[in-house]
Every structure is written in structure tokens, then in C-alpha cells.
Amino acid sequence: xxxKLADSTNIIEAFGPHPAYSHGVxxxxxxxxxxxxxxHCCFCGQQCGIQLKVxxxxxxxxxxxxDFPFNQGKLCPKGIKRYLQxxxxxxxxxAYGRDATAASGFNAIxxxxxxxxxxxxxxxxxxxxxxxxxxxxxxxxxxTEKAYLMGKxxxxxxxxxxxxxxxxxxxxxxxxxxxxxFGIDRAANPWSDILHAEVVWISGANVxxxxxxxxxYVWQAxxxxxxxxxxxxxxxxxxxxxxxxxxxxxxRDVALFNGILHLMIAHDWLDHDFIDRHTVGFAEVAAxxxxxxxxxxxxxxxxxxxxxxxxxxxxxxxxxxxxxHARGIEHHSHGVQNVLGAINMVLASGRLGRENCGYATITGxxxxxxxxxxxxxxxQLPGGRDLGNPEHRAYVAKVWGMSPDELPPPGxxxxxxxxxxxxxxxxxxxxxxxxxxxSLPDNNFIRRMLEKLEFFVAIDFFMNETSHYADIVLPGSxxxxxxxxxxxxxxxxxxxxxxxxxxxEARQDWRIIQDIAQAIRRERGFAFNNSAEIFEELxxxxxxxxxxxxxxxxxxxxxxxxxxxxxxSDDDPGTPRLFEPGAWNPIAQGKGPFYFPDGKARFNxxxxxxxxxxxxxxxxxxxTTGRVVSxxxxxxxxRRIGPLVDHYPEPRIEMHPLLASRxxxxxxxxxxxxSRRGSCTLRVQVVKTIRPDTIFIPYHWAGRQSANQLTxxxxxxxxxxxxxxxxxxxxxxxxxxxxxxx
Amino acid sequence: xxxxxxxxxxxxxxxxxxxxxxxxxxxECDTHKGQSMIQLDYLDRANSTQxxxxxxxxxxxxxxxxxCPADAIKKTEDGVVxxxxxxxxxxxxxxxLACPFGVPKMNTPMNLMMKCDMCYDRTSxxxxxxxxxxxxSQALFFGTREEIERLRPRSKPVNRFQFGGQIxxxxxxxxxxxxxxxxxxxxxxxxxxxxxGQNILEEMLLEI
Numbered sequence: 001x002x003x004k005l006a007d008s009t010n011i012i013e014a015f016g017p018h019p020a021y022s023h024g025v026x027x028x029x030x031x032x033x034x035x036x037x038x039x040h041c042c043f044c045g046q047q048c049g050i051q052l053k054v055x056x057x058x059x060x061x062x063x064x065x066x067d068f069p070f071n072q073g074k075l076c077p078k079g080i081k082r083y084l085q086x087x088x089x090x091x092x093x094x095a096y097g098r099d100a101t102a103a104s105g106f107n108a109i110x111x112x113x114x115x116x117x118x119x120x121x122x123x124x125x126x127x128x129x130x131x132x133x134x135x136x137x138x139x140x141x142x143x144t145e146k147a148y149l150m151g152k153x154x155x156x157x158x159x160x161x162x163x164x165x166x167x168x169x170x171x172x173x174x175x176x177x178x179x180x181x182f183g184i185d186r187a188a189n190p191w192s193d194i195l196h197a198e199v200v201w202i203s204g205a206n207v208x209x210x211x212x213x214x215x216x217y218v219w220q221a222x223x224x225x226x227x228x229x230x231x232x233x234x235x236x237x238x239x240x241x242x243x244x245x246x247x248x249x250x251x252r253d254v255a256l257f258n259g260i261l262h263l264m265i266a267h268d269w270l271d272h273d274f275i276d277r278h279t280v281g282f283a284e285v286a287a288x289x290x291x292x293x294x295x296x297x298x299x300x301x302x303x304x305x306x307x308x309x310x311x312x313x314x315x316x317x318x319x320x321x322x323x324x325h326a327r328g329i330e331h332h333s334h335g336v337q338n339v340l341g342a343i344n345m346v347l348a349s350g351r352l353g354r355e356n357c358g359y360a361t362i363t364g365x366x367x368x369x370x371x372x373x374x375x376x377x378x379x380q381l382p383g384g385r386d387l388g389n390p391e392h393r394a395y396v397a398k399v400w401g402m403s404p405d406e407l408p409p410p411g412x413x414x415x416x417x418x419x420x421x422x423x424x425x426x427x428x429x430x431x432x433x434x435x436x437x438x439s440l441p442d443n444n445f446i447r448r449m450l451e452k453l454e455f456f457v458a459i460d461f462f463m464n465e466t467s468h469y470a471d472i473v474l475p476g477s478x479x480x481x482x483x484x485x486x487x488x489x490x491x492x493x494x495x496x497x498x499x500x501x502x503x504x505e506a507r508q509d510w511r512i513i514q515d516i517a518q519a520i521r522r523e524r525g526f527a528f529n530n531s532a533e534i535f536e537e538l539x540x541x542x543x544x545x546x547x548x549x550x551x552x553x554x555x556x557x558x559x560x561x562x563x564x565x566x567x568x569s570d571d572d573p574g575t576p577r578l579f580e581p582g583a584w585n586p587i588a589q590g591k592g593p594f595y596f597p598d599g600k601a602r603f604n605x606x607x608x609x610x611x612x613x614x615x616x617x618x619x620x621x622x623x624t625t626g627r628v629v630s631x632x633x634x635x636x637x638x639r640r641i642g643p644l645v646d647h648y649p650e651p652r653i654e655m656h657p658l659l660a661s662r663x664x665x666x667x668x669x670x671x672x673x674x675s676r677r678g679s680c681t682l683r684v685q686v687v688k689t690i691r692p693d694t695i696f697i698p699y700h701w702a703g704r705q706s707a708n709q710l711t712x713x714x715x716x717x718x719x720x721x722x723x724x725x726x727x728x729x730x731x732x733x734x735x736x737x738x739x740x741x742x
Numbered sequence: 743x744x745x746x747x748x749x750x751x752x753x754x755x756x757x758x759x760x761x762x763x764x765x766x767x768x769x770e771c772d773t774h775k776g777q778s779m780i781q782l783d784y785l786d787r788a789n790s791t792q793x794x795x796x797x798x799x800x801x802x803x804x805x806x807x808x809x810c811p812a813d814a815i816k817k818t819e820d821g822v823v824x825x826x827x828x829x830x831x832x833x834x835x836x837x838x839l840a841c842p843f844g845v846p847k848m849n850t851p852m853n854l855m856m857k858c859d860m861c862y863d864r865t866s867x868x869x870x871x872x873x874x875x876x877x878x879s880q881a882l883f884f885g886t887r888e889e890i891e892r893l894r895p896r897s898k899p900v901n902r903f904q905f906g907g908q909i910x911x912x913x914x915x916x917x918x919x920x921x922x923x924x925x926x927x928x929x930x931x932x933x934x935x936x937x938x939g940q941n942i943l944e945e946m947l948l949e950i
Contacts, residue, residue, distance in 0.1 A: 022769070027776045061770055064875040075876040077766040208759035212878035219757050219879060223894055235943060237759035237791045247946055304949035629761045643769070647762055657788070658944070667788065688789050688943060 005451070005468060006105025008703065014104030015463035016090030017635075019642035025060050026083075037499040038065055041079035042141070042479035043632040045363035045489035046213050048075055049561075052083065052480060052499045059083040059480055059499055069561050070191065070488070076212035077630055077644060084641045085478060086500060090462050092475040093504025106463075106473065111505045114472050115512075118430075119519030121455040121471075122158065125428040131408065135162035135417050135426045139433025140170065140371030141633075142509065143484025143496055145534040147367065148382055148541070149510050149526075150432065151375025155387070156400050157522045161411030162426060164378040166434045166633075168414040171368050172377075172719040173330035174361035177339030181347070181602050182579070183587055183595025184546050185384065186369065186491040189322070189358030190564065190576045191217050196356040197322040199314050201229045203253060203342060204328015204725075208237035209629035211326070211362045211489070221322070227314050231256065232328060233624055234654070234696060235689040244311055247691055249302035250624045250726035251611035253329040257341030258606060259297025260312045262289045264348055269316025271350025278592060279347050281603035288605045289344075300608065302691070320356040321349065327364060327626070331725040333612040333714040341606035352601075353579030353593055363489040365633065366479075370487035373547040373565075374538060379410035382538060383545020386410075392545075399541045400525055413720035415440060415713060421449040430516075432459040432476065432509060437466040438634035438702045441711035441722045442677045459512055464636040465702040475506035482508045484531040485557065492562035492576075493552055510534060543568075544586060546595055611726040612714030615693075619675065619728035621659070622694040625707045626725075635700035651701050652685040653731070656692040660684065663731055670734035673697070675727055678709030681738040695731065699724070704738050744820035745865040748886050751874065752899060753797070754917040757881035760784065760793030764873035764882055771872050772863045774825070779847065779858040780873060789940035795882060797873060798823060798845045798858035799903075800913035806837035806846050806857070814855070821913040822862060826855040842905045842929070895920075902926035 025031060033053035040047045049068025053061045061083060064073030095114030096106040125134050136158065138150040147165070154163035175185040182188070194200060194217040207214050215238060222228055222243075230239040231246045231253070239245050248256060264270055265286055275282050298305045315321065323346050329338040343359065351357035363369050374382040375396075382399075385392035387410040397404040412420065414436070420426040429450075440446050450456060450469035458470040467473050480499040487493050502508065510528065517526035528534045532554060543550035551567035552574070563574040566585070575583070579593040579601075592599015615622055630647035631638040638644045653671055655663075665671055667686040672679055673695065682697065682705065690696055697707040712727040760782065768778040781796040804823045807815035814830035815837060817823045826837070826846075833853040837846045846857040861871035865884075869875075874884035883890065890899065899915035904926045916927065 022776050029772045029775050064870075064872075066870075066875070073870070073875045074878050074880070075763060075767070076761050076878050077763045080763060080766040080770065080876060208761065208879070212759065212761050212763070215757075215759055215879040220893070223896060235791060237761075237793075240791050241756055245942075245946075247943055302947065304946055306949070307946065629759075643766055656943075685787075687787060688940060689791055691943070691947070 006100070006103070008468065010103050011105055011463070011468050014106070017639040018089055019645040020084045020088050020640060021642040022084065025055060025058065031055055031060060033060060036063060037497050039480070039497040039499065040486070040494055041075065042082055042366055042637070043078045044211060045365055045368040046070065046211055047366065047486055047488040047494055048079055048213055050075060050079055054499050057500045059086045070490070070492070071213045074213050074216065077647065078632055078638060081641050081643050085637050086480060088640060090640055091503065091506070092461055092463060092473065093506060095475060095505060096473040098471050105468070114474055115515050115519050118457045118472055118516055121428060122516070122520050125455060126158070129427050131159045132161050132411070133426055134158055134160050134428040134430070135420070136160065137414060137417065137429065137431040137434045137436065138163065138165040138376045140165055140167040140365040140368045142367060142371060142433050143482065143486055143531065144367060144370035144374060145484040145531045145538060146509050147371045147376045148374040148538045149513055149534055151380070151382065152400065152525065153513050153517065155375065155381070155407055156402060156525055157517050159406065159408050161378070161408040162417055162420065163376060163411060164414040164417060165371060165376045166414065166439065167365060167368060167372045167377070168720060169439055169722060170327065170364045171330070171361060171372060173332070173335030173716055173721045174325070174339050175372055176336045176719040177343060180336070180604050181340060181343040184578065185372065186565070186578065187360035187363070187489055188352060188578045189360060190490045190492070193356050193358040193577065194218065194221050194322045196224055197221055197226055197320045197358065198318040199227050199229065199321040201315060201321065201323040202238065203231040203323070203325040204330070205324055205326035205362050206232070206236045206238070206328070206626055207362070210364065210627050212629060214362065229311055229314065233691045233694050244307065244314070246303045246307050246311060249691065250622050250694055251332055252301040252608070253338040254334065254341035254606045255292065255297055255300040255608045256303065256308070257338070257345050258289045258292035258608065259294060259301070259308055260315060261285070261345055261348055262292040262297070263294065263309065263312035264316045264345070265289065267316055270348050274350030275348065278594065279601045279603055280598070282348070285344055285603040285605055315345065315349065318349070318351070321351045322358040324360050324362055326362040328725060330361070331721060331723060333716055333723040334607070334609050335716045335721045336718040337606045337608070340604040344603055344606060347601055347603055353577065353581065360489065367486035369489060369491060370485065370493065373487065374542065378413055383542035384547035385545050395544070396541055399537065413715070415715060415720065415722060418446055418449045421452055427453065428455040429453055430457050430459070431466060435464040435466045435634035435636050437469070438706055438708065439699070441708050441724060442713040443706060443708045444678050445713065459509055460636070461506065462636055462640060464634065474512050475504065476509045476512060477502045477506060482531065485535065487565065488562070491564050493549065493557060493565055494562040495554055495557045546585070546587065612723055613712050613728045615728045619730050621729050621731055623673065623675065623710055623727050623729040624694055624696050624725050625699045625711060626696065627700065628698045631698070631700035633700065635702070639700065650682070651698050651705050651707060652683050654685050654687055654690050654696040656690050657686050657688060658692040659695070660686045663733060665733050670737060671731050672734045673710055673729050673731050675710040675712070675729045677712065680704065680707060680709050681734045695729070743866045744818065745822055745860065745862070746868070747820065749865065749884060750887060750890070751860065751871070751914040752883045752890050752917055753795070753914060754881050754883065754894065754897065755794055757879040758793050758795055759879050760791060761878055763876045763878055764795050767872040767876040771861050773859065774856055777849070777856065779856060781844065786937065789937060796843060796845060797882070797914065798860070799843050800860065802911045802913070805840045805842060805910070809836045809840040811836065822860050823857070824859050824862065825857050828854055831855055842903070842908070842910060898922065900925065900927055904928045904930070906930050
């Protein structure tokens with residue numbers, strides 16, 4: 001950091017977030033659009049089909065896309081109002097350089113000058129401190145082409161080990177658990193398998209707010225006779241009318257899964273044939289869950305024994321079922337254990353790889369699935385290959401026209417990158433599609449680390465709160481300004497189509513990356529003319545890997561309304577449902593449907609450990625965090641869309657009346673929440689829809705409103721996901737609103 | 743062109759998740775761009791996440807039209823009760839006060855009562871209304887009787903509502919549990935019924 005940060009009030013005045021509302025052409029009626037572009041929503045892993053109406057290079061509204069099979073026209077409020085992010089007053093139209101003398105802290109500078117500065121700093125830092133001293137942070141809202149290019153940029157151009165992405169905050173526990181159990185990281189089933197399941201089990205997923213369209217699948221399953229089981233510390237909208245609600249204590253999910261498996265074994269609600277033929281490791285798991293009696297499960301989880309019995313009976317005796325989970329069980333220091341516990345329950349039931357028998361994580365980010373497949377994870381290469389595997393390195397190096405020895409060794413996760421800044425090992429950073437100042441836990445630490453960097457360049461279309469710390473900000477592209485593929489929560493590869501051109505000096509992100517590669521004179525392999533060319537190379541780089549895209553083409557995607565990977569040849573229609581009997585994969589080579597040499601799935605002993613920070617006398621209340629329906633992730637986009645801001649203008653502390661009365665707090669009062677890491681003063685909403693020992697704060701806001709001032713940076717030892725879903729806090733009534741300044 | 747009679751509007755309040763997609767989509771309707779004709783509220787957020795979207799029920803004998811001194815509110819032959827006609831509306835608010843469902847809204851700057859017209863610009867040309875198109879939970883559903891019977895076997899459509907001594911029959915149907923005995927929903931009586939299940943969490947936790 002070369003100069004002091006400008007006053008945040010001045011930065012916000014210049015760059016927002018300012019909420020935009022419809023005006024002008026957005027309100028004109030009867031406007032004939034120049035074109036209507038079939039594409040997808042820019043928010044969340046469901047990737048609903050939407051048609052954007054375009055007039056004079058501006059998205060002026062939408063029309064439902066009834067033919068797209070996943071959502072059939074349905075959209076949540078975010079998708080409906082997403083067009084307000086275009087032609088936005090906060091849109092970055094130029095490159096910016098930090099300037100302490102400017103009121104806003106930044107001055108617009110010519111794009112080429114900004115690129116030259118970035119190149120000079122990369123060269124300086126890498127020659128002075130070595131290649132790994134420059135790190136890259138990327139994101140899972142980018143198209144897969146861009147995500148692929150970011151991985152290639154770090155590994156093949158910068159030759160740094162240190163790249164990771166914001167999926168580290170999202171789906172990695174599920175990914176790691178799935179790889180340990182199935183050998184592959186993808187939803188096992190398309191959502192259509194939910195519709196005729198006899199039991200739908202939802203653990204730690206606020207479906208109605210975070211994956212709203214999935215709601216209709218769940219309700220439709222119930223119309224068809226399904227029992228809906230929801231496990232959550234809060235009575236979320238989907239929990240309100242479910243058939244069985246289990247109000248679990250945050251961080252105890254694996255205990256519940258072990259307890260259910262214990263009862264399945266006790267009652268012999270097992271598919272012995274499936275367990276014998278298609279799995280290994282059941283005996284060890286069975287021995288491990290012996291101690292998870294209903295009584296112990298109830299004590300640990302805070303769920304009454306009779307509910308546990310009821311859930312086990314419904315789950316155990318069902319003929320078909322679908323188990324879904326999301327961040328609620330994954331955002332833990334033992335998130336992978338939670339996931340493995342859930343998978344054990346599914347494997348023991350044998351209800352997998354068949355129609356109406358399914359299992360999936362509900363991936364959160366727009367390209368949460370595709371963004372974790374092709375090499376922007378710290379230990380990954382395209383095609384779901386491993387950076388630490390010599391054969392995988394050799395294959396990808398060949399596609400990239402380089403020697404495998406030139407590829408760096410695997411790096412570290414996104415949070416560890418900040419610890420390496422602290423240790424002085426990382427001196428420079430490029431960030432795209434990531435807002436760690438809002439989204440990483442214990443974010444006061446993140447701020448200090450950003451200030452410590454010698455050079456920081458951010459690529460974004462708005463000045464997000466992390467960009468405030470940048471030396472150079474490069475103007476990237478909105479979702480509607482580029483084309484490319486993404487993979488949805490179902491594992492369906494779909495196509496984002498371009499509706500408008502980037503305004504001003506803004507340009508497609510892959511062009512910016514290539515401009516940097518050229519400016520540092522390492523342009524080999526970075527001469528793509530369009531996204532389609534990147535996709536062609538991606539197909540080749542993924543061929544033969546687990547995440548095989550080689551048979552996918554843009555044309556096939558359009559024709560089939562998406563292609564489920566793996567898709568291994570031109571005449572392969574793709575694989576909507578994994579693990580079907582007789583399915584072939586490159587690891588098992590026909591020995592079985594799972595992605596291990598023997599073709600069998602793995603039971604894994606799933607161990608319960610308490611959260612990293614248990615409540616105590618000093619910090620007696622559990623804090624859990626999550627999302628609300630009108631905002632997305634760090635809010636960089638949705639906090640700029642007026643109607644979404646009005647829907648949920650500021651974070652509130654959800655608190656049960658029993659706790660509120662003990663603390664002398666009434667609905668609407670201000671309260672200060674303190675953890676060992678920070679404090680946060682917000683208004684309280686007193687509701688009976690949350691456990692009395694737990695409070696909830698949504699995390700989409702920045703500065704003094706940021707819930708991540710409180711959260712703990714404890715991480716899962718395997719997936720490295722942070723423990724957003726539980727830490728210890730204390731709460732006291734506050735007299736007044738905190739001062740406006742950060 | 744009239745809205746085809748076979749296309750019907752059904753509301754299933756049990757499905758509503760309060761996401762406000764309907765409210766936002768309503769503002770995209772070409773006849774009243776920028777303004778939502780839908781009111782969506784929590785019934786009692788302190789106790790429940792239950793929300794209720796209010797769209798026009800399109801009454802057979804619309805109270806709003808009956809009380810209009812200027813005869814500004816018209817029902818078209820397909821049963822859709824239209825927004826007040828601008829040349830006639832005197833902005834007296836009678837309709838706003840009289841509608842038992844609380845649907846019409848007074849647009850003060852325009853001196854005009856505005857209300858849901860079932861997206862007449864869309865439904866009259868064979869498209870679904872905006873709200874029912876986008877509704878993620880399909881609490882708002884627009885389709886045929888056959889479709890609803892197939893998709894919602896646990897429900898029966900009800901379109902008679904009792905407000906004190908007044909019984910109102912509507913074009914829009916509400917889905918009630920199939921075993922509901924009454925053929926009219928007694929709205930005013932329901933207002934005094936105790937809510938059920940609001941202590942469910944405490945009761946569950948007490949059992950530990």
C-alpha cells in the first residue's frame with residue numbers, strides 16, 4: 001500500500017454503493033427492444049433462464065423464458081431487477097489509480113497506463129521476491145472460460161502457486177466430501193429427481209431465500225406425496241410448512257447424521273445389496289455410529305429424541321428419496337465431516353444413481369460448480385485434475401505448450417493467502433470477482449493485510465469495498481457483456497449470451513488478463529480472440545479428466561437446453577444422473593459407477609467435533625450467518641439495485657423473544673454483538689423463528705454493518721472452508737445507532 | 743382479445759415464501775411500469791415467516807365498481823376488473839376503502855386509482871401474468887383447471903369468501919386443503935381464530 005486510504009465516506013460518495021431505480025427508458029411503455037437475448041441470471045447457482053430485452057446497448061427489462069426447463073420462466077426478485085446493474089451511476093468506466101490528493105482517493109487514468117503499471121509491479125515483485133510472492137484471487141461468478149483462464153494465468157503465465165478463489169467460502173466442503181465418497185464433485189442428480197422422491201431431506205439450506213426456484217421442486221414433491229424434512233436452527237420459509245422440522249444447534253449436523261444411521265442399522269433399514277456391491281467401508285462406519293444412540297444424538301444436537309426417531313423411520317423406510325444440503329452444514333471447521341455424515345446416510349439407503357433417488361449440495365454461487373472445475377483452485381488443473389499429480393501436470397502442460405516442470409506446485413487456500421501476506425511471503429495481489437473485505441471471516445484482519453501489500457490490483461465493474469485498498473482498479477465486464485458457459489447446481493453446463501457491449505474503457509475480463517500477460521511479455525497462450533476460442537482449449541484441457549467437457553459445444557448447449565457433464569464425445573448427450581448402474585468413467589474403467597479404481601463408493605467415518613469456538617460465560621450466545629432473498633454474496637451488485645435494497649435495507653439481528661427479554665432488548669432496539677474478534681451494532685428483530693441460544697445476522701453488508709467482523713477464521717482442515725455458521729458472541733443493548741463512518 | 747376462459751388464476755398461500763418476486767415483477771408490467779399492484783406482507787413476523795401476496799381477486803360483483811360514484815371501474819367480458827378509467831376517475835378513494843381484499847391503490851400524483859388488471863397486456867394475448875410467471879414457489883399459478891388438478895391433488899379451489907354478511911365470489915381461486923368442509927372462506931371469523939403453531943419451536947426444545 002503506497003498511500004493512505006481515503007476517507008470511506010468520500011470513496012462511497014464517488015463510487016457508491018448508490019441504489020439505482022428504474023427511470024427513463026426503463027419506465028417507458030411499449031418500447032420495442034432491438035433484440036431479446038436468451039441467457040441466464042447472474043446470481044446464484046441455479047442459473048435460471050431469462051430473456052433480456054435490449055435497446056441501444058442497454059438492458060431495458062426482461063421477459064420470462066418459459067421454455068428453459070429448469071425454471072420455466074420463474075425468477076426471484078434478484079433476477080427480475082438485475083438489469084438495474086447496467087447503465088449504473090457507479091459503473092467503472094475507466095481504470096483508476098490511487099491518488100492520495102484526490103478526494104475520493106482515486107483518479108481515472110488511461111487504461112494502457114494502468115496495465116503498464118500492473119505489469120511493472122508484477123515484474124518487480126516477482127523478480128525481487130520470487131514468482132510466488134504475487135498471488136491471485138478469483139471468483140466463482142465468472143464464466144468457466146474466465147475461471148479457466150485465471151487458473152492458466154496464475155499457473156502458466158505468472159507461474160505462481162498462490163491462486164485461489166471465493167468458492168473456498170462456499171462449496172469446498174461439499175466438493176471435498178463428494179470426492180472422498182464418490183471420487184467426483186458434482187450434484188449426483190438433476191433436480192427433476194426431487195419431484196417424485198418419497199422423502200426430501202434438507203439440511204442447512206435456506207432454500208426459499210438462497211435457491212428460491214428449488215422451492216417449487218420441493219413443494220411439488222410434496223404434492224406427489226413426499227414427506228419434507230428440514231434441519232435448521234431457524235424456521236426458514238421452507239421449514240414453516242415442512243412435515244418434520246428439526247431445530248438443530250449450529251455445528252452439530254454430523255451428530256444427527258450419525259444418529260440417523262445408528263437407527264437405520266438398529267432397525268435394519270439398509271440396502272444390503274447396494275452396500276455389498278457398490279460400497280466399501282461400511283463396517284467401520286457402522287462401528288463408529290454405535291455410540292450415537294438417540295439419547296446422545298439428542299443431547300448433542302438439541303433435537304428431541306422423538307423427532308430423531310421419526311426422521312430415521314421416514315428416511316429408513318422410504319423407497320425413493322432426495323437429500324440436499326448447503327452452506328448450513330458446510331461452513332464449519334468440520335464441514336467435510338458433516339457432508340460425509342450426510343453421504344453415509346444416503347449410501348446406506350442405497351438410494352442413489354436411480355430415478356427419483358438423489359443427493360446434491362445446492363451450490364451457491366452463479367458458477368459455483370463450473371468455477372471449481374477447471375483450475376482456479378489452489379491445487380487444481382483443468383478437467384478437475386490435480387496440480388500435485390505428475391500425470392495430470394504432464395497432460396495439461398502439453399495442452400498449454402510448456403514443460404510440466406514449469407508449472408508451480410500446489411498453493412494455499414484463499415484465507416492462507418492473507419496469512420502469507422502477514423508473513424511477508426506474498427507482496428502483490430491481483431483480485432477479480434472477489435470482495436474479501438466483506439466476505440471473509442474476521443475481516444478486520446483482512447483489511448490490515450490489504451494495507452500491508454506492496455501492490456494490489458483489482459478487476460471489477462463496481463468499486464467494491466476491497467477495491468478501496470487497491471493501487472490500480474481495472475474496469476471489467478458485467479455478466480451481460482460477455483459470453484461463455486457456466487455449470488449450474490445440477491451440473492448442467494449452460495451458455496451465458498452477450499446482450500450489451502462494455503461501456504467506456506471497460507472490457508471483458510479475459511481481455512484484461514491477456515493485456516496484462518502481454519505487458520509482462522509472457523503472452524504465450526494468451527492470444528484468444530473470443531470466449532469460444534478459450535472454450536475450445538478448455539474442452540481439450542479437460543478431455544479424459546473427471547470433469548470432461550470435450551463433447552460439449554456451444555451449439556449442443558443451445559440445442560439441448562444445456563449439457564450435463566461429463567460429456568466425452570460429439571455424440572454423447574451428457575450425463576444428467578451420475579452413478580447409474582453400468583455407467584462408465586475413466587477411473588473405474590467399467591468396474592462400477594463410482595469414480596474409484598474399483599468403481600465403488602466410500603463410506604467414511606464422520607467424526608463429530610464441537611465448533612472451534614464453543615460458548616462460555618464470557619461469550620454465551622451462538623452467532624450464525626447467512627443470506628436474505630434480496631441480496632447476493634457480498635452485496636457488491638445487489639446493494640446497488642434500489643428495489644432490492646428497499647426490500648432488505650440493512651442487516652438485522654434475528655433473536656428469539658426468550659433471549660431478547662433476558663437481555664432487556666425489544667424489537668427494533670439497537671444492540672451490539674461482540675465476539676473475540678470484533679463488534680457490530682445493528683437493529684434487533686425479535687422473532688420466534690430461531691433457537692433461543694442462537695442469533696442470526698445476514699452477511700451481505702460492508703463496514704460497520706459487516707457480520708464478518710465477528711465471525712471466526714477457523715477452517716476445516718480438509719476443505720479450508722471458514723466456520724461462518726457458528727461462533728461465540730455476547731450481545732448487549734445499545735443506546736443509539738453507531739456513527740455513520742466506518 | 744379477452745383472456746381465454748380456460749386460463750385461471752390460483753393462489754396457494756401455503757406455498758408463499760415472501761420473496762417478493764411477484765411484487766418486483768409486477769413493476770415490469772407494461773401497463774403500469776415502475777409501480778407494483780401487489781401488496782405482500784408478513785402476517786405476524788414475530789411469530790412466523792408466513793407471508794401473503796394480495797393480488798386483485800377479480801370479483802363477480804366487484805365492490806370497488808359498485809361504490810364508484812363516477813362509474814370508472816369496468817369489468818371486461820372475460821371477468822377481469824380493470825384499473826379505473828383515467829378520464830372518469832375522480833380519485834375519491836371510495837374503492838380503496840370499500841374493497842374487502844384491500845386491493846385498489848390511489849396513485850396520488852396521477853389522481854388515479856390503479857389496481858391489478860391480471861396483466862391484461864399479457865393475458866389477453868395468451869401469455870401468463872408477470873407475477874404467476876416468476877413466482878418461485880408457484881404460490882401464484884396461472885393455468886388450466888386440468889393442470890391445477892394434476893399438479894395440486896391435495897387442494898381444492900375455493901372462490902367464495904365471506905366478510906361478515908357479505909359473500910363475494912371471485913374469478914381468482916384460492917387453494918384450500920382438499921378436506922376443507924366449508925365452500926366459502928369466512929375471512930372475518932378467521933381474524934379472531936388463535937394462530938396455531940407459533941410456539942412450536944419452544945415446545946420442541948422443551949422436550950429435550
